[in-house]
Amino acid sequence: MAVLASLQATPLNAIHRSMGARMVDFGGWDMPVQYSGILDEHQTVRKAVGLFDVSHMGEIDIRGPEAARLVDFVTTNAAGRLQIGQAHYSALLYEQGGFVDDILVHRVAENHYFLCVNAANQEKDFAHIRAANRFDAEVEFSSPRYAQLAIQGPFARATLQKLTAVDLSSIRYYWFTDGKVSGVPARIAHTGYTGEDGYEIYISPSDTARLWRELLDAGREFGIKPCGLGARNTLRLEAAMALYGHEIDASITPFEAGLAWIVKLDKGEFLGRERLLKQKEEGVRRKLAGFEMCGRAIARDGYEVLIEGVPAGWVTSGSPSPTLNKNIGLCYLPAGQVRTGLPIQVLVRNQPVDAITVATPFYKRAK
Amino acid sequence: MYPENFRYTKEHEWVLVEAGIGTIGITDHAQQELGDIVYVDLPKVGAAVDQGKSLGSVESVKAVSDVYSPVSGEVIEVNHALSEAPEKLNQDPHGDAWLVKVRLTAPGEISNLLSAAEYQSYIGAEK
Numbered sequence: 001m002a003v004l005a006s007l008q009a010t011p012l013n014a015i016h017r018s019m020g021a022r023m024v025d026f027g028g029w030d031m032p033v034q035y036s037g038i039l040d041e042h043q044t045v046r047k048a049v050g051l052f053d054v055s056h057m058g059e060i061d062i063r064g065p066e067a068a069r070l071v072d073f074v075t076t077n078a079a080g081r082l083q084i085g086q087a088h089y090s091a092l093l094y095e096q097g098g099f100v101d102d103i104l105v106h107r108v109a110e111n112h113y114f115l116c117v118n119a120a121n122q123e124k125d126f127a128h129i130r131a132a133n134r135f136d137a138e139v140e141f142s143s144p145r146y147a148q149l150a151i152q153g154p155f156a157r158a159t160l161q162k163l164t165a166v167d168l169s170s171i172r173y174y175w176f177t178d179g180k181v182s183g184v185p186a187r188i189a190h191t192g193y194t195g196e197d198g199y200e201i202y203i204s205p206s207d208t209a210r211l212w213r214e215l216l217d218a219g220r221e222f223g224i225k226p227c228g229l230g231a232r233n234t235l236r237l238e239a240a241m242a243l244y245g246h247e248i249d250a251s252i253t254p255f256e257a258g259l260a261w262i263v264k265l266d267k268g269e270f271l272g273r274e275r276l277l278k279q280k281e282e283g284v285r286r287k288l289a290g291f292e293m294c295g296r297a298i299a300r301d302g303y304e305v306l307i308e309g310v311p312a313g314w315v316t317s318g319s320p321s322p323t324l325n326k327n328i329g330l331c332y333l334p335a336g337q338v339r340t341g342l343p344i345q346v347l348v349r350n351q352p353v354d355a356i357t358v359a360t361p362f363y364k365r366a367k
Numbered sequence: 368m369y370p371e372n373f374r375y376t377k378e379h380e381w382v383l384v385e386a387g388i389g390t391i392g393i394t395d396h397a398q399q400e401l402g403d404i405v406y407v408d409l410p411k412v413g414a415a416v417d418q419g420k421s422l423g424s425v426e427s428v429k430a431v432s433d434v435y436s437p438v439s440g441e442v443i444e445v446n447h448a449l450s451e452a453p454e455k456l457n458q459d460p461h462g463d464a465w466l467v468k469v470r471l472t473a474p475g476e477i478s479n480l481l482s483a484a485e486y487q488s489y490i491g492a493e494k
Binding site: 022033034037038039040230234296297298300319320322349 | 426
């Protein structure tokens with residue numbers, strides 16, 4: 001393994017190593033890819049509860065009399081319509097309509113927004129927002145002040161509830177509250193990236209090691225396990241949630257990625273709006289689609305996709321689905337040809353292998 | 368852990384040669400590095416394999432890895448049990464979960480491979 005000197009580390013790095021996690025370089029961060037194994041961790045989140053260190057994620061605070069105007073100008077969703085304590089999924093776009101990043105926007109107060117952004121994009125996002133800031137608002141790069149843990153799975157609430165006086169059942173999905181977990185300040189958000197019920201808590205780096213241990217203790221009776229980014233990826237893929245650098249990047253627009261629901265063209269001016277209006281009028285040329293492999297071969301990111309033998313697109317994410325026991329993936333295809341049940345071929349190691357498009361998400365939890 | 372009568376490659380395959388027949392597999396180190404193995408792609412009986420060239424692939428949840436043949440020869444048997452139960456590669460990589468058996472066409476190639484002690488020091492050094 002290469003020297004880790006240049007990698008960034010979360011406050012839990014030494015704990016991950018001492019607990020036997022396998023570590024990998026994830027976008028410049030030394031992160032656990034797995035603990036007990038991706039399949040085991042995946043099933044644990046679907047059936048019980050898993051604990052993830054996602055402290056590599058970035059945070060940006062935006063405050064000031066025109067905070068809402070700035071956030072609305074740099075993001076696609078209607079930030080000004082968020083209520084205090086509410087969060088939503090959104091996007092930062094370039095003028096040409098491609099993604100700078102996909103983000104979570106939380107409204108902390110009338111004039112205070114809290115953004116959770118992708119680890120590898122955080123400096124870029126911060127520079128992008130600052131450059132666009134012609135409003136009476138302050139933009140703070142607050143990542144160093146936060147660590148983040150994700151508690152995900154059917155027993156996530158029962159686990160976290162043991163450590164907080166906040167009534168978690170009162171926090172609706174995609175809402176959050178500032179309270180205490182195990183006696184220390186925490187932003188408790190009813191959000192997640194697994195397709196399962198769960199919470200993401202934002203805490204001080206200095207409290208993280210203790211909370212990690214206490215959450216593992218609290219969840220023991222429910223079968224909690226520490227989980228790595230490998231399971232996080234298979235879980236989010238089953239839920240058909242986008243991953244930056246795969247389904248979305250600077251060359252892809254939200255309409256192409258099937259994310260029209262986070263674009264509010266009627267909210268007024270925002271970066272990328274002109275391009276999106278034009279694309280809405282002209283129609284998109286490609287669209288993201290889900291597929292299942294017909295045989296046992298596994299599609300992988302970047303593999304070419306054919307329709308009737310003719311190159312038509314590419315796989316953005318491909319993996320075995322531990323829940324469905326099938327091999328699944330997402331791919332871009334010509335918009336005019338996309339439909340559910342379309343036979344396609346994925347070029348697996350130079351062999352065209354049959355697959356068929358299916359509706360997404362691949363997995364939806366029972367409510 | 369690493370049988371003395373096997374020979375090893377730096378790409379983490381092993382071969383056991385008996386009476387001109389080489390049994391080929393991947394090492395315990397390889398299965399650990401790969402994690403949960405979910406798919407194995409092997410050649411057909413009769414296929415020719417060359418030392419150092421891909422003879423198939425092993426896929427974990429996370430990634431696909433080529434398996435490089437430690438020896439040259441003709442495939443005479445394929446471990447079909449692995450196509451239904453690829454997880455055996457995580458459980459018994461040096462035993463039941465062998466991949467293929469080949470009739471060696473260049474037995475002298477064995478001298479290019481690592482002994483158990485050399486392989487163990489190699490994976491120790493790799494970490």
